[in-house]
Amino acid sequence: MSNRLSVFVFLTLVSGCRVIDAPPPPDAPKIISFLADRQQLASGETAALSWSITDATEVELTDAQGNAVTQTGDARNGAANVAPTASTVYVLRATGKGGRATAFLQISVNEPLKDTFLLAVPANIAAGESAQLLWQARGATRVTLTGDDGFNQTLSGGVGTVQVTPDVSTQYVLTAEAANGAPPKSSLARVEVAPAVTGFHVFAQNGAYPGEPLRLSWDTLGATSVTLTERTFGQLTTLSGSSAARGEFTWALPATLPNGFNYADGYALRFTLTARGGGTVTSQTITIAVGDGPVIDQLTL
Numbered sequence: 001m002s003n004r005l006s007v008f009v010f011l012t013l014v015s016g017c018r019v020i021d022a023p024p025p026p027d028a029p030k031i032i033s034f035l036a037d038r039q040q041l042a043s044g045e046t047a048a049l050s051w052s053i054t055d056a057t058e059v060e061l062t063d064a065q066g067n068a069v070t071q072t073g074d075a076r077n078g079a080a081n082v083a084p085t086a087s088t089v090y091v092l093r094a095t096g097k098g099g100r101a102t103a104f105l106q107i108s109v110n111e112p113l114k115d116t117f118l119l120a121v122p123a124n125i126a127a128g129e130s131a132q133l134l135w136q137a138r139g140a141t142r143v144t145l146t147g148d149d150g151f152n153q154t155l156s157g158g159v160g161t162v163q164v165t166p167d168v169s170t171q172y173v174l175t176a177e178a179a180n181g182a183p184p185k186s187s188l189a190r191v192e193v194a195p196a197v198t199g200f201h202v203f204a205q206n207g208a209y210p211g212e213p214l215r216l217s218w219d220t221l222g223a224t225s226v227t228l229t230e231r232t233f234g235q236l237t238t239l240s241g242s243s244a245a246r247g248e249f250t251w252a253l254p255a256t257l258p259n260g261f262n263y264a265d266g267y268a269l270r271f272t273l274t275a276r277g278g279g280t281v282t283s284q285t286i287t288i289a290v291g292d293g294p295v296i297d298q299l300t301l
Contacts (some may be wrong), residue, residue, distance in 0.1 A: 028098035029056040034105055041109050046083045049090060049105065052076065056094035056101075064088045066122040084109055089119050089134060102161050104134045115139065118174035118187040124278065127196045127222030130165045133189060137176035140185075147172045167245070168224050169193045169278040192278035195223035200273045200284045208290050210255045210263060216271060217248040223275035231270040232257060244275070253290070265291035 032052040041047055053059060053076055061069040061080055069090065071080040082090065087108040094101045106113055115138045120131050136159045137143045143155040145162060149170045153162065164172070169192045177184045199219035206212045216228060225240040228249055237249050253269075256262055267290040274283040 026097035027055045029094035029096040029101040030054045031092060031094055031101050031103040034092050034103040036105055036107060039105070039107055039113055041084070041107060043085070043110055044083070046081050047107055048079065048081055050077075050079045051092055051103075053078075053094045053101075055098060056096045058095040060093045060095075062091050062093075062121070064091070064119055064121060082107065087111055087114075089117075089121075091121055091132075091134065102132065104161070106136070116174065116176045116185040116187055118145075118172060118189040120172070120189040120191045123190065124192045124194065126194050127167075127220075127277075128165070130163050131191045133162045133164060133172055133174075133191075135160060135162065135174050135187075137174065137185070139178065140176035141179040142177040144175050145172060146175070164191065166191055166193055168222055192280075193222035194280040195275040195277035195282055196221045197223075197273055197275050197282060197284040200271075200286055202271060202286055202288050204288065208253060208269065208288050210253050210290070213250050213252050214269075214288070215248055215250050216273075218273050219246050220244060220275045222277045224277040226276070227274045229272050229274070231272070236271075244277075263290045267291070 030053065032054060034051045035049070037048040039047065056075045059071070059075050059078055061071050063069060063084070069080050069082060071078050073079055084107055089104050089106050091102065091104045106117070108114070115136070117136050119134045121134060122131055125131050133145065135145065135155065138158050140158065145151070145153045145155055147164070147166070147170045149166055149168065151164065151170070151172065155162070169190065171188060171190045174187045175184050176186070197218065197220050201217050203215045203217070204212065208214060218226065220226060223244040225238060226244045226247070227238045228236045230236060233254070236251055239247055268287050269290060270285060270287045272283050272285045274281060
């Protein structure tokens with residue numbers, strides 16, 4: 001009898017359980033409109049920008065160089081007055097619990113609006129960061145976006161954005177083909193990537209002694225070339241391409257110093273790896289002592 005009762009109670013409890021569905025994910029922000037009262041200006045004139053957005057918690061307005069533009073309103077409706085000194089593009093970014101949305105608006109100064117353009121925002125990034133390519137190709141039947149790093153994408157619609165995360169500084173080309181047999185139009189944009197040294201090591205299997213090899217290795221991000229130098233012996237090598245991103249160099253420690261003197265036990269060898277890319281330079285230095293004595297890094301008499 002007690003067994004029957006236990007089974008009955010268990011079945012009753014199971015049948016009474018209710019599965020609670022997980023809540024749906026939040027909606028992504030949507031930019032309903034992003035408008036200007038005028039898109040063609042003469043020098044000194046002002047344009048009024050306005051926008052309407054749903055499901056956003058934060059809104060950011062910047063110019064083509066990434067500079068913040070003062071705005072009024074809230075996360076749903078906002079406005080800004082701009083007076084550019086040259087033709088530019090304004091970028092509106094909306095952020096919410098469900099993601100992000102981007103829209104942009106072209107404003108020309110003392111010239112017509114462009115039917116075809118490509119713009120990188122921002123144009124300068126650190127290694128590992130992303131940039132957005134803003135593009136427009138009104139009236140084109142086929143639009144492609146390529147990069148000199150092998151990037152290749154066919155685009156749809158007459159306007160849009162593409163996010164890129166190039167390993168090194170990269171030039172992108174937007175090509176717009178027309179239906180009437182007219183020559184294709186193209187526009188260029190370049191993303192400059194500032195390099196970073198993520199690892200730099202020296203290994204001496206038999207110790208750092210004259211005549212023995214030293215192996216130096218490195219890892220970088222965004223570097224198009226690296227130069228390896230030693231404080232006393234000067235430049236050892238310069239490498240580019242894939243060897244700049246990750247490489248190694250073996251150097252046999254000379255028998256004497258450049259002036260012909262013998263090494264003192266504990267003489268400090270200071271190696272510097274200099275990485276270049278995106279018009280910027282960064283470096284990292286490591287020190288190893290010759291022999292078994294303490295490091296003599298500097299001697300002042």
